Amino acid sequence: MTVDAENLLRLEHQVCFALNNATRAFGAIYRDALRDLNLTYPQYLAMMALWEHGELTVKRLGELLRLDSGTLSPLLKRLEAAGLVVRERSPLDERSVLVSPTSAGTALRERAALVPAEVAARAGLDADELRQLRGLLGRLTDRLDAADAPGKC
Amino acid sequence: MTVDAENLLRLEHQVCFALNNATRAFGAIYRDALRDLNLTYPQYLAMMALWEHGELTVKRLGELLRLDSGTLSPLLKRLEAAGLVVRERSPLDERSVLVSPTSAGTALRERAALVPAEVAARAGLDADELRQLRGLLGRLTDRLDAADAPGKC
């Protein structure tokens, strides 16, 4: 194995590994902050999308969250079982399922509004850092997605 | 809901969300690159640790990868079933289990050495960006971990 291969391996490893670790560390903070709401972080993301848009098809929600039906279907079932959303076939296209927040789901928004402040406080991050990181990650994701999709053609 | 709460929520959401997305995008690249080796990314991380250290207890491996036995035990079982590692009770402390690569596991290192180059090529990232990102993520993770652990006391 060449020295170059060793170095590349080490550097690459550390970046993706660091990414994983940061995601999981963030997840732990959110898990704490969301415990009172009985929401997981992915469920919280779904509720945020629904709070913002009011009603979404499963497909559109999947586009917004970058998730497919294999992940969303059971997640939405759990949110429905918790009484936070309702699901109904679209009358215009019976293939689509419309997801909307119930009144309880909408009411949860008020309590969820406290979450970001708690997370920000515990993480001690300032807005500039968040912006910088978000920009870097966005560009990285775009490049990775571009590198992934065409490779499958 | 105040305007501040709305903005904080939006910004926070985007950063953790961006983190999640970048991790998953990276995961897709690695999944492709690791397909020929019949390894998942977490399994690849475990093998890297074993290639570097030769023999590790489950506990030490968990510290290196930030994983607990609930994740590692079944993962190592699969690596053992694939013939890449062996597990044996430590003679010095019967509670510990020593994990070491088999000859097949060690041999896999040669093929795995090609992976980082492929990932780097497909992601189109230069070393400076990787270093910058790694530093930013490392500091972020440290702060998140510090914010998490004490909060539970």
Next chain:
DNA sequence: CACAATTCAATTGCGCACAACTCAATAGTA
């Protein structure tokens, strides 16, 4: 109109992450 291709959601199966728990081995202490 009839038929093939596509779209959308759901389901199944697998692996990872995490919490909670069990059990055996060890360490610490009265």
Next chain:
DNA sequence: TACTATTGAGTTGTGCGCAATTGAATTGTG
């Protein structure tokens, strides 16, 4: 030396992420 506390792996159960498949509804094309 007994007894308790702690440690290290493993197991169980839940939820997420992804691939592959199914089945119904729709679209398009002859």
